Amino acid sequence: MLSIATWNVNSIKSRLQHLTDWLRSDNAPDIVLLQEIKVVNENFPAMEIEELGYNIAVHGQKTYNGVAILSKHPIDDVVTTLPGEPEDEQARYIEAVISLDGGAVRVASIYVPNGQAVDSDKFQYKMRFFDRLYAHAQTLLAHEEKLVWGGDYNVGPYPEDVYDTKKLDGTVCYHADERAKFRALTHLGLYDAWRLKNPSTQQFSWWDYRGGSYAQNRGLRIDHLLLSPQAVDVLSECVIDESLRQLEKPSDHTPVICTLDA
Template sequence: MKIASFNVNSINARLPRILEWFDSAKPDVAVLQEIKCVDEKFPALEFEDRGYNVEVHGQKTYNGVALLSKYPIDDVMRGLPEGDGDDQSRYIEALVMPDDAEPVRVGGLYLPNGNPAPGPKYDYKMSWMKRLKKHARNLLENEEAFVLAGDYNVIPQPEDAHDPKAWVGDALFLPETRAAFRELLNLGLTDAIRQANPTAPCFTFWDYQRGAWEKDNGIRIDHLLLSPQAADRFKDAGVDRKERGKEKPSDHVPVWVELS
């Protein structure tokens, strides 16, 4: 089972590139972030024609997430728990049920950026991370295979940035942000990309400005975290870096994990 995550930076603006990737990568399950459209504007038909079940948690102009699966899905949840008053569409989850394997729960997330920090946006980011940690802890109590995949807007370690000094003071790299990410991992989750590539940079985002792509001035902020039951089924993981070099690309590239 190949599970992928892709921050598409507007699904309708980049649909041809996104469909090209789906046709070549053939993920069994994919979570998308920053679709930037309401549910009824999501191009569901194009994905349904490719055999995907489609669930969307959209928002006009900003944010928005979607989950697509070639397998039947159940127990769909939109929004991270305990989000009273939070109207930003940043989380979607479902139980994916293959015919020939144990089910896997997949959560797709778009964690807040948090800049400028300090300030209300950073407070929201840290509050969101606390909610995510609590939800992950609750999921672990079920002792089921799950994957929390998406754009975390967290640079976990200095080696996850081409130029770490350039990110000092940024909400993505602040010590408090990185500590909150470690707390997630310390629950017993596995960073799939690092499991497959312990030391390689594995950047997933290159800014549109200042020739970041041409200079390989990237960062790693898209992650797939596995529960112990999912980690036991780990086969491989990777970053589809070449997508960033195509015409009118997203500033992110897809990341994926393969489970037995």
């Protein structure tokens, strides 16, 4: 069994205690895909995490963005660029091969841009980022291997993934154009692991800090684990773990975790 989690920590420095407590717990994932670490590589708290038995690959950036892969298994073939926009310096993608006994799984930690406002340049950047993901997914899916793309995709794909469709329709994270880009990935052959295992459930992975959103469950499901057919073949479960959102000074996101019979 192999457990893989994705979690936007919204600052590794602010969430380090929550993270290390989780990693030393009985239900610690084998692989953790982190987003918004918000530190450069040399300031990543590697020692504290390595002491818990994890290997680390980091693609950091000062103050903003930043992604990382933590793994109890060896990490190989690390890639920190998403093809398609060579001048893009934002740290939003890291990919690696995790070596297992008798096989391997390719994983990526992805932080899709928020988009800010639909009429902004940042929204257009988000659209281009999805196009780059699509092109790269075509390349990776051709390998016909176990692939898990985890991350904060900043889109609720389906009506059940947002707390109020009427209020949010046409806004960032629930705009029709974003949802179409996400669906394009699934049509290509990447499967939404949580929705596969929870076809009619409404549960969220992000709640705004403001206005008592968590207490009132006004949230969005924008954190996803997308799996290749070979990974889906061995998918046993996928859950959203809200326990980390219930802690003091939490991230506004909570982990999504899938388990593979790998």
